[in-house]
Amino acid sequence: MNDPSYRDAIFTTPLDRVASFSFDEQVVACFPDMIRRSVPGYGQILGMLGVLAERHLRHGGHVYDLGCSLGAVGLALAGRLPPEAFSLTGVDLSPAMVSQARALLAEECPEHRIDIVEGDIRQVEYRPASMIVLNFTLQFLSPSDRDGVIAQLYEALEPGGVLVLSEKIVAADEQENAWLVERYHDFKRANGYSDLEISQKRTALENVLIPDTLEAHHARLTDAGFSRVTTWFQYLNFASMIAFKDA
Numbered sequence: 001m002n003d004p005s006y007r008d009a010i011f012t013t014p015l016d017r018v019a020s021f022s023f024d025e026q027v028v029a030c031f032p033d034m035i036r037r038s039v040p041g042y043g044q045i046l047g048m049l050g051v052l053a054e055r056h057l058r059h060g061g062h063v064y065d066l067g068c069s070l071g072a073v074g075l076a077l078a079g080r081l082p083p084e085a086f087s088l089t090g091v092d093l094s095p096a097m098v099s100q101a102r103a104l105l106a107e108e109c110p111e112h113r114i115d116i117v118e119g120d121i122r123q124v125e126y127r128p129a130s131m132i133v134l135n136f137t138l139q140f141l142s143p144s145d146r147d148g149v150i151a152q153l154y155e156a157l158e159p160g161g162v163l164v165l166s167e168k169i170v171a172a173d174e175q176e177n178a179w180l181v182e183r184y185h186d187f188k189r190a191n192g193y194s195d196l197e198i199s200q201k202r203t204a205l206e207n208v209l210i211p212d213t214l215e216a217h218h219a220r221l222t223d224a225g226f227s228r229v230t231t232w233f234q235y236l237n238f239a240s241m242i243a244f245k246d247a
């Protein structure tokens with residue numbers, strides 16, 4: 001079983017060559033600690049996803065959690081809503097994530113109807129859904145695939161459905177962006193990461209995590225057909241948006 005107290009020490013020692021970041025066994029083993037110390041507002045976003053589901057999810061509706069990692073979104077929803085309120089499919093490409101997520105969810109919320117599927121979110125045949133969550137996943141897709149995925153998700157959503165999209169973002173203004181990135185590195189330092197860890201992780205994420213601007217996200221969602229898009233959360237260079245499909 002994955003031990004949530006396992007500390008992320010992946011980039012603590014100097015590496016001759018920093019390999020590209022991937023969601024392998026090593027990352028899975030320390031993922032809860034890594035994401036909590038690396039994503040400003042991660043816990044608050046998860047907490048609010050339950051509240052958003054209470055408000056916007058049709059009773060008994062289906063939810064997709066795309067790029068579900070260890071199933072944190074499903075766990076957050078199960079913490080607020082009873083089993084009859086929703087069913088959920090989590091999808092993730094990483095076999096190591098999928099097997100840990102299944103074990104964790106079976107232990108934590110066996111009554112809830114949550115399935116974890118190993119697969120690529122670009123290739124899923126989506127069934128109608130009332131709520132779709134992309135919590136820090138779109139950023140890992142090649143930029144040329146992003147419009148297509150969002151268009152697919154718009155089609156899958158029932159009228160009145162919502163898409164929640166959380167992402168690391170980049171600011172179009174160079175000075176603003178530099179300030180946000182510097183303060184983000186301060187945030188990581190305050191959470192116990194060393195300069196070496198911060199710089200090696202940055203190298204590992206190059207060309208793997210490619211952030212868009214908030215404006216690009218809004219434009220993509222609007223172009224796909226969403227009638228309204230609201231940025232409901234931002235903490236430094238991390239943000240979460242909710243997009244509404246007309247009823």
Ligand SMILES: C[S@@+](CC[C@H](N)C(=O)[O-])C[C@H]1O[C@@H](n2cnc3c(N)ncnc32)[C@H](O)[C@@H]1O
Pocket residue numbers: 023035066067068069070071072073091092093094097119120121122134135136137140141
């Ligand atoms: C930062 S993690 C997501 C965190 C998670 N949503 C949470 O809230 O804890 C990104 C996840 O997306 C998955 N992923 C990346 N590309 C994917 C794809 N094309 N299809 C499915 N999953 C993908 C990775 O394996 C990884 O587990």
Ligand SMILES: O=C(O)C(=O)C[C@]1(C(=O)O)C=C[C@@H](O)C=C1
Pocket residue numbers: 034035038039136168201202205209
């Ligand atoms: O550590 C960073 O620099 C990040 O961008 C954080 C981030 C993310 O945003 O997804 C990157 C990889 C890990 O999945 C956890 C968090």
